[in-house]
Amino acid sequence: MALTGCFGGDGSDGPTLTLEADPTASYSDQQLDSVPDVLTQRLQVLGYGDATVEKESSTEWKVQLPADAQNLTAEELTSPGGAEFRQVVATAANAEAEPSQPDAIVLPDETGAFLELGRPEINSDQVDESEAAIPEGRTEWVITVKFDVDGAAAWQRLTAAAACKTGDQQRIAIVVGGELVSSPTVQATPCEEGIPGDTTEITGAFNKDEAEQLAHQIAFHPLAVSLQPAG
Numbered sequence: 001m002a003l004t005g006c007f008g009g010d011g012s013d014g015p016t017l018t019l020e021a022d023p024t025a026s027y028s029d030q031q032l033d034s035v036p037d038v039l040t041q042r043l044q045v046l047g048y049g050d051a052t053v054e055k056e057s058s059t060e061w062k063v064q065l066p067a068d069a070q071n072l073t074a075e076e077l078t079s080p081g082g083a084e085f086r087q088v089v090a091t092a093a094n095a096e097a098e099p100s101q102p103d104a105i106v107l108p109d110e111t112g113a114f115l116e117l118g119r120p121e122i123n124s125d126q127v128d129e130s131e132a133a134i135p136e137g138r139t140e141w142v143i144t145v146k147f148d149v150d151g152a153a154a155w156q157r158l159t160a161a162a163a164c165k166t167g168d169q170q171r172i173a174i175v176v177g178g179e180l181v182s183s184p185t186v187q188a189t190p191c192e193e194g195i196p197g198d199t200t201e202i203t204g205a206f207n208k209d210e211a212e213q214l215a216h217q218i219a220f221h222p223l224a225v226s227l228q229p230a231g
Contacts (some may be wrong), residue, residue, distance in 0.1 A: 014067040018230040031224040080177030082222025085122035126151030130219035132211035141211035152198035160194030
């Protein structure tokens with residue numbers, strides 16, 4: 001759904017959009033109060049740092065967009081977001097398979113095969129930046145993820161454990177909104193050492209749109225409220 005059909009009018013800077021909480025759901029005051037900060041963070045990730053978010057009522061918010069945000073979609077801004085990084089611990093027979101560990105889940109991967117994924121080791125709150133680009137001298141799209149201090153330490157632990165495994169257990173699953181969106185393999189990394197530093201690369205057969213979408217999803221803080229265009 002393009003935002004074009006949901007504007008309340010054009011402001012001095014650009015179009016405006018009014019979003020409301022799903023009226024069929026019940027939310028706490030704390031969840032509702034978190035909406036402006038999360039939307040502002042997402043707009044910054046999308047490159048619209050000049051956008052503003054104002055509270056219209058307890059369940060409605062007005063987003064003032066810059067003039068260059070005409071192609072932004074409602075789905076992109078209000079998607080579930082909130083990436084989790086989990087280790088692949090085993091293959092699974094089907095979606096109903098019982099996980100073998102606490103907080104583990106079973107999800108299909110990019111090919112449709114089912115995997116058991118361990119507990120979340122890193123979430124989007126520990127990601128400082130996530131950017132998609134074709135690095136100089138290369139031909140494929142690459143997602144560069146920069147973690148904060150806690151995220152960097154967790155990433156090294158997670159990749160150190162994966163590097164000691166074989167097969168599917170060498171993969172790290174990235175889960176967004178309950179869907180496994182990517183599961184890269186930890187390669188050329190010594191067992192028990194992991195990938196050091198606060199930055200890592202995710203490669204795959206991404207096209208431009210796929211790479212940029214995944215980069216945004218990884219950096220998006222999760223929304224505690226389901227939002228939709230008002231009216």
